[in-house]
Amino acid sequence: MVRHNNQLPNNLTQLQNLIKRDPDSYKEEFQQQYAHFETTLEIFNLNPTQYNKKLDEQAMFLAQVAQCYLKDMTAFPQKIVDVLKTHNTILHNDMRLALCKCLILLRNKNFVTPFDLLELFFQLLRCQDKNLREFLKTHIITDIKNMNMKHKDMKLNSTLQNFMFSVLRDTNAKAAKLSVDILIELYHKNLWNDSKTVNIIAEVGCFSKITKVMVASLKFFLGRDEAEKEENSDSEDEIDPRDTMISNKFNKKTRKREKMVEKVKKIAKKKKKKDKAPAFSFSALHLINNPQGFAEKLFKQVESSNERFEVKLMGLDVVSRLIGLHSLFLFNFYPFVARLLLPHQREVTRILQFAAQASHELVPPEVIEPVMKAIANNFITERNSTDVMAVGLNAVREICGRCPLAITEDLLRDLVQYKSYKEKSVMMAARSLIQLFRQTMPDILHKKDRGRPTEASEQLTSKKYGEIDIKDYIPGSEALLEKEEIKETRKQVKGKKRKNQNDSDSDDWVDVGSSDSEVNISDSDESEEEEVSEEEEEGEEEAEEGDEEAADEESKDKEPKPTDENKEQRKVLKAKRKLTKEEMAEKINTVREIAMEKIFDDEDFKRIEKAQLKKHITGVKRSKAVVDEDEEQNGELVELSAIENIHKKRKHDKNARLESVMKGREERDKFGYKDRRKNIHCSKTNREKRKTKNYQMVKHKAKGKIKRSFKDKQIAFRNYLIKQKKMK
Structure with a gap:
């Protein structure tokens, strides 16, 4: 092998390649480069604010060939760590990033322990370098993911968790925020999804004095948005409308084809949602060790907080979900929410949603009474608009679905009177309330509102406070x-x-x-x-719209007059x-x-x-009543759409029709020429020019389109041949 020693010191890439092939033969060159690195490092320490390209190249070269000379490279990682620890804030951004990449390369070759590297990187998070912070965050998550790929090292995970929890209590806002982001990301990736992680986020993150850390922790317990999940999902079963897009690329561009492409995209998105396994958004709330203490402490913080209104709403949302999920007793929550229940209040529908989420069967009726009175007095009155009344009735229905004893008999019968209100939205909301109590507590409804008796309604019994219906x-x-x-x-x-049939004469x-x-x-x-x-x-809608009193009258009119035979039957x-x-009791015993x-x-x-x-x-x-299961009605989360569900009658006047027409034209392209020219200043085609020409100029072309007879074709061909003969 021919060795070009004079070129190798300057060409580090070639030297790196040769060392990896034959380490023993090029040990002298390696030691020479290592000595150069130490000299360059000493010079760099004199002026650490400047970017040193030579130090960058030499450090990366030594990191690449470190596995070839294990004995000589034992002190190399510590030298880079010392530089970063000593000059972490004053280093040039590019120099700091290059040294971090060098350390990550050494970490992948097991020259540095994960705990030491994590400790150093969290110190570097205090630097004013956004790119570095994002780079370090990605590396920390990837490194922990790779460590837990084959099997979970519980001892190492516990050590890393304890360190990150200590960083979460740090006064530095950027380090604490990145720490909580990493913990949340690792939880969503099912790496650190244990109760220890959740409880530390609850105890430290939700009560942090740094607003960004507190908001990130509260969002963690509220669950991620569906749109976010779609963006971050790595599912391979997604329908790819690639074939349709390719065909649309080469086929003629028409408006109909563009609509078809959009339709394919929507179908693909829906199919993706259907195929997904059910996601449990609130599993983190289940893992809290002391939900009662956490809810009390968080509600106390919301009461005395001076944060923005949106942050307070997030705190109330978490508290309401905790109360409903764990059936907690937090009696101060309901009067606090009742004070906010006014139609002009910002985000009032969300506050109504919190009131419904915080309702459960163990809440005493006198405790939740202020909320019901506030809704009835401030929303369900005729001085308000019909939409406000419908929202109030929907909120009452959602609260009563989880806590049937929350409403008194007198108040319920007053609200039910809106079943024949002139506006459809109020009428439908009132009838949905009737439908709910028909399936839970029909006794407190007026007799005419209970509907026709069924076997299921006869078996229903009104439960008292704290009573549990256990069946054996x-x-x-x-x-x-x-x-x-x-x-x-x-x-x-x-x-x-x-x-x-044989005894047809008998009249028995x-x-x-x-x-x-x-x-x-x-x-x-x-x-x-x-x-x-x-x-x-x-x-x-058909179930709710059917007026039962009218149905009774119709059925009475249609029924034939009772005869003696019918009476006996x-x-x-x-x-x-x-x-x-x-015999029912006997059947139950046999069952x-x-x-x-x-x-x-x-x-x-x-x-x-x-x-x-x-x-x-x-x-x-x-009966057109659709049977709803209790489990579907009483879920862990109250959907905002259930409270904002307002039925409106379609408008058929001219202005409404015009409005819908103009709305459909919003995304449509402007109308152009038939040849797809949209700019009026561009040149016209020959076909367009022909329309403006004098008829005498295009007469011969128009005449040529007419179908000629066989005789005319013969004459024209003869004249053509004569003309060609003369030209010769």
Whole structure:
């Protein structure tokens, strides 16, 4: 091998390549460069504010070949660390960044421990260099992620966590803010998603004197926005509308095609959301060790805080979620919120949302009474606009959905009077309140507002404060007992029908009616299941818009006049119903025995669910009510759209139609020429010029378009040949 020693000291890239191939042969050159580095470093220490390119290149070269000479390079990392620690704030930005990259390279080769490097980097966060801070933040997250890739080193993680928690208490705003950002990012990446991380953010971050740290911690407990999640998501199952975009690129550009591309993008976005696994935004709130103490301390801070109104709202949001999620007792919260409940208050719908989130069954009715009175007096009055009234009624519904005892019987009956209000938004909100109490506490409604009685409503009992309805059997499992009874009754009915066909002269209609009623009661599973599915598909608006009093009158008018036979049939059916009620206790006992002996499969649970749905319509002739599950209504979070849900009637006047037309033209391009020229000053095509020419100039072209006969073509061709012959 030919060695060009005279060129190698100046060409560090070539020397680096040769050393990695054969370290022993180039050890002298390496030692020479190491001595140069030490000399350059001493010169640099005399004037650390200037950028030294030679030191940058030599430090990076030594870091690249450090693994080749382990014994000689033991002191090299410490020298760079000493420079950064001594001159961290006065160093040139480029020089500081270059030395940090050198240390990161050494860290990847295990020359520096992660704890030492983390300690140094958090000291460097105090520097006035935004690019450096972002670079260090990315490295810290990536390094911790790589350390926990194969298996989690709990001891190392605990050491790093303790150090970062100490930085979080630092008085330096930038270091503390970056520390909390790193902790939150590591939590979302499922690296440090333990209770220790969450509780330190709660205890230190939420009560920090630095506003940015406090806001970041509160946002962590409120969860990230959906838009943020979409941007940061790395899902590979996303539908890529690339084919449509490519075809649109090469095909003719039309407005219809552009609309199609937009439609494909929207479908791809929706498909992506559907395919996603359910995200638990509030898992951090579940991991808090002392939610009662945390909520009290945070609410006290909000009360005495001088921060901006938006920051106070974030604190109230976290407190309300804690109260609702952990069923806490924080009685001072409700009068504080009640003082803010005024229609002209900023973000009043969010404050109503907090009041609903802080409601649960264990809140005493007299404690939440100020909130209900404030909503009723300030919102649900005719001196306000209809939108304000509808928002107030929606807020009452959301609060009562979580705490049914929050409203008194008199107040509820007063609010229900708005069911026939002239404005649709108020009327729909009032009827949704009626619908809620029909499924929870129908007893406190007026008799005419309870609707027709059903099996489900008869089984409902109004719970007192603190009462828990615990059942020692699976509700609806009595339907499993009817499975064998249905088969027996069908056989009996078929046998009776055959006998009745033979004995056509007999007038014993009572037996046939009773058998038919048995068929209707027992054999109606399939028909009623179909009815339930149809009713579930109907919209909620139809359910709420249906005026039940009018329906009663219509049904009375349509019903045929009762005859003696009909009366006797009804008596038989009533007797049947009484028997079933009496036998209910026996059925429950048998169901308990079956549940102890048998393991229910999926088909059994489906049959139980259908039986429970059937109870909501049994005994109702024309019911459009959609059965809502309690779990869907009483979620952990109150959606703001549930309170702001205002039904408005469409306007059909000319101004409204024109407004919608102009709104549809907002993103549309301006109309141009047929040849797609949008600039009137650009040149015209020959086709456009032809329109302005004299007819005599284009007469021959117009004539040429007319279809010629075969004889004319022959004459023209003969003349052409004669002309060509003469020219020769």
